[in-house]
Amino acid sequence: MxxxxxxxxxxxxxxxxxxxxxxxxxxxxxxxxxxxxxxxxxxxxxxxxxxxxxxxxxxxxxARGPKGTGQGSSIGHSIIWAVSGFFLALFSQYAAAIIEQLLGIHMGSENTQQILNIIDIFPLAMIVTSIIGPILEEIVFRKIIFGSLYRRFNFIISALISSVIFALAHMEPEHIILYSAMGLTFAFLYVKTNRIIVPIFAHVMMNTLVVLVQTVYRDDIERLQRDLESIQNFIGGFL
CATH class of the missing domain: 1.10.287 (Helix Hairpins)
Structure with a gap:
């Protein structure tokens, strides 16, 4: 490195x-x-x-790409993958959440709740959670950590290790599957396009959407989570 x-x-x-x-x-x-x-x-x-x-x-x-060399994707191709990557990240997060539910892991995230509380106190903090934070994370966990590993190992090993580190850095080990799934998605976008700006864009868009939805519909989401947990506990009583 x-x-x-x-x-x-x-x-x-x-x-x-x-x-x-x-x-x-x-x-x-x-x-x-x-x-x-x-x-x-x-x-x-x-x-x-x-x-x-x-x-x-x-x-x-x-220097472009996770290997530090090579021509990056064209602007048009990068835009397509950035937008597609946003939906891919949402899908991977949703799939990981389902897996965690099947494993009996609580849906709520203390990290997300703390972020929402901070935004309630000082709305300008949304700049950090939605823009600055994702940019820093992509530079650190994808460009540097994943990129350094990818120069020595194959994609699977490099993406898994960097994604687990990314997950543990969020201080919620119970949601390691959720964060790792996101990390794998962003690593894939980085390799696919050879441009770090692509996973940055997808990450920024995803965080912005999550923060806005959680802020506007927080009561409804909390009610839905309670209902889902009640259903899960009810079904679990028959297993």
């Missing part, structure tokens, strides 16, 4: 733990309410990390 990539990984990890310093700075130093300080620091840390990472990658812009 190139030195620049290691630096990017360090920046990304530092961003994840930056709240340890950033939160007290906002709360005690700038006297910002703790509830508001969280989304504000989220925006600051993610934005700074993205700027730093893009600056580091400025010399790497000529």
């Amino acid at each position: 190139k030195k620049e990539y290691w630096i990017i990984l360090i920046v990304y990890i530092a961003m994840q733990f930056s709240g340890i310093i950033g939160m007290p700075l906002l709360v005690r130093g700038l006297k910002i309410d703790r509830v508001m300080a969280l989304p504000i620091w989220l925006i600051i840390s993610f934005t700074l990390a993205l700027i730093i990472i893009l600056f580091i990658l400025r010399k790497d812009s000529h």
